[in-house]
Amino acid sequence: MSWFGKRDRALDAFADAIQPELAALRTPPAPAELRQRILADRAAGGRVILPVGRDSSVSVHRYVIASVAVIAGVLLLPLYRSSREDAREAQPVASLSFFGGVAHAEQPAGAPRLPAAFPIHAERIHAGTLRYRRVFTDSAERAVKTVEGSLSVTADSAEGTPAWRVVKLERESGTGGAAINAETVFVRRSNLGLLTRAVHVRPYRRWNGINIQQRAIGDSLSGRMTLDDVTGMRPIARRLRSAYAPFLSDALTPIYLAAVPLSATWQGSLTVLGWAVIPKDVLHPVELRVTGEERVRVPAGTFDCWRMTIRYSGGVVDYWVRKSDGIAVRAVEANVPPGGKRTVTLLSETGM
Amino acid sequence: MTVAARDERPPTTARSDAELVTLVAGGDLAALGGLYDRYAAMLLAVAYRLTMSKADAEDVVHDVFLGLPEALRRYEERGTLVGWLKRVTVRVALSRLRHDEVRATQALDASFAAPSHDAAAAMDLATAVATLPPSLRAVLVLKEIEGYSHAEIADMVGISVAASKVRLHRGLRALRRLLEER
Numbered sequence: 001m002s003w004f005g006k007r008d009r010a011l012d013a014f015a016d017a018i019q020p021e022l023a024a025l026r027t028p029p030a031p032a033e034l035r036q037r038i039l040a041d042r043a044a045g046g047r048v049i050l051p052v053g054r055d056s057s058v059s060v061h062r063y064v065i066a067s068v069a070v071i072a073g074v075l076l077l078p079l080y081r082s083s084r085e086d087a088r089e090a091q092p093v094a095s096l097s098f099f100g101g102v103a104h105a106e107q108p109a110g111a112p113r114l115p116a117a118f119p120i121h122a123e124r125i126h127a128g129t130l131r132y133r134r135v136f137t138d139s140a141e142r143a144v145k146t147v148e149g150s151l152s153v154t155a156d157s158a159e160g161t162p163a164w165r166v167v168k169l170e171r172e173s174g175t176g177g178a179a180i181n182a183e184t185v186f187v188r189r190s191n192l193g194l195l196t197r198a199v200h201v202r203p204y205r206r207w208n209g210i211n212i213q214q215r216a217i218g219d220s221l222s223g224r225m226t227l228d229d230v231t232g233m234r235p236i237a238r239r240l241r242s243a244y245a246p247f248l249s250d251a252l253t254p255i256y257l258a259a260v261p262l263s264a265t266w267q268g269s270l271t272v273l274g275w276a277v278i279p280k281d282v283l284h285p286v287e288l289r290v291t292g293e294e295r296v297r298v299p300a301g302t303f304d305c306w307r308m309t310i311r312y313s314g315g316v317v318d319y320w321v322r323k324s325d326g327i328a329v330r331a332v333e334a335n336v337p338p339g340g341k342r343t344v345t346l347l348s349e350t351g352m
Numbered sequence: 353m354t355v356a357a358r359d360e361r362p363p364t365t366a367r368s369d370a371e372l373v374t375l376v377a378g379g380d381l382a383a384l385g386g387l388y389d390r391y392a393a394m395l396l397a398v399a400y401r402l403t404m405s406k407a408d409a410e411d412v413v414h415d416v417f418l419g420l421p422e423a424l425r426r427y428e429e430r431g432t433l434v435g436w437l438k439r440v441t442v443r444v445a446l447s448r449l450r451h452d453e454v455r456a457t458q459a460l461d462a463s464f465a466a467p468s469h470d471a472a473a474a475m476d477l478a479t480a481v482a483t484l485p486p487s488l489r490a491v492l493v494l495k496e497i498e499g500y501s502h503a504e505i506a507d508m509v510g511i512s513v514a515a516s517k518v519r520l521h522r523g524l525r526a527l528r529r530l531l532e533e534r
Contacts, residue, residue, distance in 0.1 A: 048419030
């Protein structure tokens with residue numbers, strides 16, 4: 001987008017992203033009845049003088065009319081919004097697997113206070129597979145839900161850019177594998193920047209499943225949401241404010257800190273991307289602080305870890321990552337409604 | 353003989369644009385119907401995207417074809433016929449919007465807003481486009497959907513190239529803001 005010599009790359013990206021959807025807007029067919037009406041009116045002597053030439057007389061009033069139209073649009077917008085809110089049923093919100101649980105869906109109030117946790121050692125990311133278990137217990141320490149998940153990292157490319165393909169696949173035990181949360185993310189190998197993201201959750205609330213597709217271009221996040229049992233889609237078009245960088249998807253979180261230079265006093269901030277279908281689920285800022293060093297024993301082994309505290313809009317998570325490579329091995333979130341706990345542990349690994 | 357000669361006339365579908373133009377300018381209703389068969393769907397799509405109303409779009413196309421015989425007598429063939437027809441349709445549609453600007457900000461024919469059958473979700477983009485001020489929507493539609501250059505848009509809408517760029521910029525920003533506010 002060139003406007004008075006200035007390029008707005010974000011608007012360019014938005015225009016490129018939205019163009020296929022604009023072009024796909026349906027238009028009515030030309031009805032035979034209209035043809036008959038035209039010919040009948042013409043035969044009956046109907047005539048219309050068409051504005052074939054430039055109609056300069058209109059230009060005098062154009063700006064006044066346009067202003068009226070804009071004002072009318074502004075005045076009518078609240079009516080349009082309220083009626084649209086009544087019609088909308090799907091209010092999809094992402095849930096976080098590692099850096100939190102169910103985030104409070106709301107727009108962040110202010111910019112992050114801690115330094116941005118940029119992945120300055122992206123070269124430390126390697127291909128491999130991790131297997132995790134997430135257990136939800138109630139206030140009596142009884143397991144009420146168990147989710148087995150795997151995370152595979154594979155060298156790939158996306159549109160010619162060297163990328164990591166990160167695939168998270170979670171199945172809730174006890175449902176015969178029917179409940180699935182799958183996420184595939186392509187990130188640049190150079191800086192772990194998001195390229196594309198696809199999420200499928202089945203079932204999702206009262207629908208058979210939900211699908212989220214996202215694409216990051218510049219500071220714009222675009223894409224679409226579809227429901228398995230409903231025809232149609234909802235477009236995604238959000239701006240990612242640089243103050244909240246870096247941005248990462250949920251699937252990347254267990255390995256992300258491998259690229260960050262952790263230390264005994266390290267603290268930083270980052271933002272986990274929501275599904276971005278609704279305004280309140282775009283950015284989920286997270287604060288991370290190293291609070292100590294501990295040796296942690298999990299099914300995958302015993303590891304010397306950095307103990308960390310993660311704060312997000314939904315609460316606080318105790319988090320342990322290996323000192324050797326920054327891979328997450330354990331996460332515990334207490335006070336998970338209704339008074340329970342959520343524990344994530346590393347079961348096994350290959351290639352990491 | 354006269355009847356036989358009339359029957360031997362080639363159908364309008366087999367005639368070139370230039371032949372149809374000549375016939376329509378002479379008042380031939382069959383040729384007018386031939387032009388309708390050839391271009392009405394395309395012109396109706398343009399009109400609909402500008403007005404975001406099926407009824408208004410049909411009225412626009414009705415007026416265009418009703419006035420076509422007289423207008424074609426002034427057609428100078430400086431470009432393609434379809435380009436000329438589109439420009440005329442755009443002007444008629446914009447003229448209609450100017451006379452009913454309030455309704456234009458509301459109008460949206462739900463049954464044609466998107467290829468969906470149910471999801472209220474699928475209406476968002478079409479609704480957002482319909483919410484744009486007509487002057488911005490016109491440039492956005494002509495540039496991003498119809499694929500015209502700013503010079504062509506400026507000629508069709510009757511504004512300068514710079515004004516067309518500004519309107520597109522504002523239209524895209526407004527559209528993005530509307531989608532962000534969903």
